[in-house]
Amino acid sequence: MDLFFEIHKDIPREGPGDNDSTRQALSMLKDIPNNPTILDIGCGPGMQTIEIAKNLNGKITGIDINKSFLNRLKKAAKDKNLSDKVETKEMSMFSLEFEENTFDVIWSEGAIYIIGFEKGIKEWKKHIKTGGYLVVSELSWLREDRPKEIEDFWKSNYPSMKGIGDNIKVIEKSGYQSIGHFIIPEKGWWQDYYNPLIKRINELRKKYINNKEANDRMDSTEEEIELYKKYSEYYGYVFYIMKKI
Numbered sequence: 001m002d003l004f005f006e007i008h009k010d011i012p013r014e015g016p017g018d019n020d021s022t023r024q025a026l027s028m029l030k031d032i033p034n035n036p037t038i039l040d041i042g043c044g045p046g047m048q049t050i051e052i053a054k055n056l057n058g059k060i061t062g063i064d065i066n067k068s069f070l071n072r073l074k075k076a077a078k079d080k081n082l083s084d085k086v087e088t089k090e091m092s093m094f095s096l097e098f099e100e101n102t103f104d105v106i107w108s109e110g111a112i113y114i115i116g117f118e119k120g121i122k123e124w125k126k127h128i129k130t131g132g133y134l135v136v137s138e139l140s141w142l143r144e145d146r147p148k149e150i151e152d153f154w155k156s157n158y159p160s161m162k163g164i165g166d167n168i169k170v171i172e173k174s175g176y177q178s179i180g181h182f183i184i185p186e187k188g189w190w191q192d193y194y195n196p197l198i199k200r201i202n203e204l205r206k207k208y209i210n211n212k213e214a215n216d217r218m219d220s221t222e223e224e225i226e227l228y229k230k231y232s233e234y235y236g237y238v239f240y241i242m243k244k245i
């Protein structure tokens with residue numbers, strides 16, 4: 001079995017986040033229609049897709065390029081009697097196959113980094129109705145006085161990572177009004193993401209005891225987790241809520 005799939009096959013989320021933060025961001029959308037049309041880009045297994053479907057009347061489409069994540073979302077929607085509100089589509093965020101001005105809300109938790117923050121908010125905009133919203137969470141620097149160890153780690157793993165102020169500047173020069181932002185709490189990193197990952201890695205270490213490639217890969221995930229433990233005050237996942245003007 002592919003190691004990535006083995007590690008991730010039933011981890012609740014594929015990136016930091018939590019349902020309280022999803023609801024907090026939803027509460028910042030003030031004037032959306034009663035039955036909004038929503039797109040969730042890079043939905044993964046869809047914890048946030050389900051939370052949005054539970055809290056809004058409209059229809060939500062989750063797109064991802066990973067079929068097994070989409071199948072998990074489909075099953076979760078069925079189990080929670082939300083199949084009529086949740087649709088899944090295998091589609092890339094690089095080439096959205098939707099008409100212009102289709103969505104009241106585009107949502108993307110922990111996935112816009114794949115296309116790039118600036119490119120994503122610019123390219124996805126045409127699919128949002130004027131006055132509609134884009135909500136994304138993005139890894140962001142929280143402080144300027146960063147220790148070299150963590151600065152170097154993210155410089156090589158995510159060189160275009162910015163501070164909150166710089167991301168808001170990008171939002172405002174890209175044809176949006178910045179409605180607000182907030183930092184997800186640390187529990188959003190541990191509860192449904194890092195803790196289940198640590199547990200899974202501990203199990204797989206035994207299975208792959210003599211497999212260098214598998215161990216290297218697990219080492220790098222553990223390194224990322226250790227660095228978060230040490231430096232969580234310097235960076236975090238930040239929700240950015242913006243309105244197309």
Ligand SMILES: C[S@@+](CC[C@H](N)C(=O)[O-])C[C@H]1O[C@@H](n2cnc3c(N)ncnc32)[C@H](O)[C@@H]1O
Pocket residue numbers: 012013014015016017041042043044045046047048063064065066069091092093094108109110111114
């Ligand atoms: C870090 S995960 C976040 C998943 C989910 N939003 C969450 O918070 O749990 C990023 C997701 O983007 C998906 N992805 C990667 N490349 C993509 C692409 N080109 N188009 C759409 N989704 C993509 C991955 O399969 C993965 O599910």
